Amino acid sequence: MVFYVDNEVNASFDFDIEEIAKKVSQAVLDSEGCKHEVEISLIITDDEGIHEMNRDFRGIDRPTDVLSFPNVSYDEPGDFSVIDGEQNVDLLNPDTGNIIFGDIVINEARVRSQALEYGHSQMREFAFLVAHSMLHLCGYDHMEEDEAAVMEKKQKDILDKLGITRG
Numbered sequence: 154m155v156f157y158v159d160n161e162v163n164a165s166f167d168f169d170i171e172e173i174a175k176k177v178s179q180a181v182l183d184s185e186g187c188k189h190e191v192e193i194s195l196i197i198t199d200d201e202g203i204h205e206m207n208r209d210f211r212g213i214d215r216p217t218d219v220l221s222f223p224n225v226s227y228d229e230p231g232d233f234s235v236i237d238g239e240q241n242v243d244l245l246n247p248d249t250g251n252i253i254f255g256d257i258v259i260n261e262a263r264v265r266s267q268a269l270e271y272g273h274s275q276m277r278e279f280a281f282l283v284a285h286s287m288l289h290l291c292g293y294d295h296m297e298e299d300e301a302a303v304m305e306k307k308q309k310d311i312l313d314k315l316g317i318t319r320g
Contacts, residue, residue, distance in 0.1 A: 154179055155192040155251055162199045164261035168276040170197065174257075177280045180311050181287035185231045191254035192246060193290070195283075203260040218263035219282040222256040227292030230303075255290040257283065273319045280317045284308045 156178065158171045174195050182191065198206075204216040211220075224244055227235055236244060236252055244252045259282050268278040288304050295301035312318065 154182065154190065155249065157192070157194045158197070159195070160197045161202060162197060162261055164197045164264075166264070166275050166279065168279070170195075170279070173276060173280055174283050176315065177283040177311070177317075178287050180315055181284055181291065181307075184307065184311055184314075185233075185291050187231075187233050187291070189233060189236055190249075190251045192249065192251045193254050193287075194256040196256065196258045197261050198258060200260060200262050203258055203263075206258060216260060216263070218260050218267060219286050220256075220258040221286040221289035222258075223290045223292065224253050224255045225290070225292065230288075230292035230294075232292070257286040257290070259283070259286075271319070277312070277317050277319060280312060280315070281308060284311050 154175065156171060156175050158174065160170065164170070178193060200216040203220060204214075206220055207213045207215065207217050210222070225233075225236060226240065241252075244254075246253050259279065264275055264279050264282065268275040271278065285304070285308055288307055293300065293304050293307070295304045
């Protein structure tokens with residue numbers, strides 16, 4: 154896995170952003186059985202930056218905590234066989250041979266405020282947002298109650314396995 158981090162706001166936490174993002178992302182890919190070498194872009198921004206992206210790309214005129222921009226169009230969540238099909242040409246980085254998997258955008262202000270609100274560490278909140286976004290990059294969504302339940306269980310299982318708990 155190749156991970157590109159663009160810390161637009163020079164956010165500083167008491168953990169290594171790239172290390173945690175890679176660890177959580179790899180855990181999601183492993184749990185989903187993704188055998189492809191992928192490239193993921195992570196942008197750390199602020200309320201203003203994520204508000205603009207949310208408005209421009211989703212038509213929602215407010216800031217949020219995390220945005221996900223998957224490059225893969227799945228028939229079923231976590232079914233990576235679509236990568237081997239006709240999408241492969243559009244997803245392949247010709248320089249590396251890796252699959253350009255998608256982009257994650259995290260609002261550093263929300264990492265801080267939500268950690269405080271939920272009573273856990275900023276690292277746990279950041280890891281949760283990465284896991285949540287990675288599941289979106291794997292084709293999962295939470296628009297319906299049953300979909301949300303699947304995502305919630307997967308997020309919890311992944312973070313528990315990594316020992317990144319709410320405690």
